[in-house]
Amino acid sequence: MVSLEKIKTYNKQELLFCFFLFTLILPNIILSFTEPYSILSSWINILLPLGVYGFLINLKCKPGISFLLLSPIIFINAFQLIILSLFGESIIAVDMFLNLFSTDMDEASELLGNLLLPILGTLAVYIPAIVIACFFARSEKTLPMRWRRFNRIASLSLIILSAVFIFLSKKKDNTYQIKKEVFPVNVFHNMKLAAKRVNELRNYKKTSESFVYNAKATHTLSAKEVYVLVIGETSRACQWQLYGYERETTPLLSAIKDELIVFKDNMTQANTTYKSVPTILSPASAQEFSDLHKMKGICTAFKEAGFHTAFISTQAKSHGYIEFFSQEADESYFLRLKYPGRRIMDHEMLPYLDRLLHSEKQKILIILHSYGSHFNYQDRYEKEEAIFKPDKVESTSRKYLTQLRNAYDNAIRSTDRFLYDVIDHIRQMNGVSAMIYVSDHGEDIYDDDRNRFLHSSPTASYYQIHVPLLLWLSDEYKKTFEDIAEIAMRNETKPTSSHDVFHTLLDLAGVETSYKKTSRSLIRTDYEAGVRYYLNDYNEAVPIPELDLKKEDRQMFAKKGLAWQ
DSSP: OOOHHHHHTTOOHHHHHHHHHHHHHHHHHHHHHHSOOOHHHHHHHHHHHHHHHHHHHTTSSSHHHHHHHTHHHHHHHHHHHHHHHHHSSOOOOHHHHHHHHHOOHHHHHHHHTTOHHHHHHHHHHHHHHHHHHHHHHTOSOOOOHHHHHHHHHHHHHHHHHHHHHHHHHHHHOTTOOHHHHSTTHHHHHHHHHHHHHHHHHHTHHHHHTTOOOOOEEOOOOSSOEEEEEEEESSOOGGGOGGGTOSSOSOHHHHHTGGGEEEOSEEEOSOSSHHHHHHHHHSSOOGGGGGGGGGOOOHHHHHHHTTOEEEEEESSOOOSSHHHHHHHTSSEEEEHHHHSTTSOOOGGGGHHHHHHHHTSSOSEEEEEEEOOTTOSSGGGSSOGGGOOSSOOOOOSSSGGGHHHHHHHHHHHHHHHHHHHHHHHHHHHHHTSEEEEEEEESOOOEESOSTTOOEESOOSSOOHHHHBOOEEEEEOHHHHHHSTTHHHHHHHTTTSEEETTHHHHHHHHHTTEEOTTOOGGGOTTSTTOOOOSOEEEOTTSOEEEGGGSOOOHHHHHHHHHTTOOOO
16 A cells, blocks of 8 residues: 655655545536436536636635635535435535534434445545645645646636526526526525525424414214324325235234225425325414414414324424424323433333323313334334345345345234234224324435435425325214215325324314315315326425426326426
């Protein structure tokens, strides 16, 4: 191995200058091929940063010093390369910064422990560059003045040429913005937006304190009423046996499928938990998401109507709207906080469910927020429960696709057993009751040539937005409200949205409020989802037909017979 002392004899500051410049511009080059830029935008994305970096490195006579002073850019570049290795496209999104804010250490360690290859690949680019910069920053040699003069002129020329291209781009497309099109300017813009959203969260209690549903109960029953909402995690419909998957991933639910109403064409409104779950638990759909900070969650509506409410979760507190909505409940439990340092399974919520079912309360709303199929998949079920093998995932790469799929399918089976047990416990109560299950979002698992993995990407995919939605009604509920099951079954094949759960749950329980839209209730004859919307990274509600879905996604929509709306 060549020692640093030997390398020093080849000390050419001009070569170092070019090397450092290349490592800085590398993400821009890749993004110009992966992003849907116009030709002009691609050139701007390379030439403008190239000119700026060249000018900045040139400010010091030793390029190693300038390179080290650009450490924030180096960090962003490294983060960007990891994102590209996971999703194959996209810049660092607003949602990704917010995920850093809302993710706890246990969840982060699970993920980072399995991203070894992407991280090592990125480190292989930037660690040597940093080491070399540190070493040669101490060298006595400097850039020749003639080189620095030439580079100053070249850098300014690139910046001027970029300015011309920007003018032409704006003339051709008046929506063109540097803050959205040029890396890393767009990343700093996203950081600013993320900081703004965090500030909204900090002021939530103040901005929502005057919110009221003015909710009233319309059911006048002597029987006990219990309504259970189970929120799944990272569960995609295409890998559920109930949705036509060839593997037996939901054998228990399939055995009672005559009791279930399975909404086949359901789409989430966001591919991140901290955005999708609030659209389920509040009146804020994708179109009203900007008003979320002024609203309270569904527990408040039920409490106003005289219900006892409980929120039970196997997830960590998210420092966001989910946590705020959970605090509105009469009872709130986060099992990962109660039992720190150990793996928590969704089945551990069942004793809490049982206690509530057998309590003296006559009207109850129970929300179970599960951890479902969240990565690392093999940690979502007990080792002895593994049916599909091998399921040991060494690292996140296509090389381990078989293991990833097996582990994910085993996690779905664990959800199957959990939901079956939830239904069984409710059934034994012999009351007027209903259960709704909906997953927050899906997941990419190296499904096609795009080699996409995980979720929360700035651009959605079929696998991230098509999620399961189930409804179960007790015999007592069907007897009391005779037409409801039949009406819901007629809506089973209609295009639905996860936000419909909010309106449906209120309707099932007979809770009246001006925030309930009966046309979005799955148990109404006039139900109509209309155009379905998706909440993009900038919190803009985009109609699904207008999403930048690729041909692979459109093919899956067609294959599954899903409505393009």
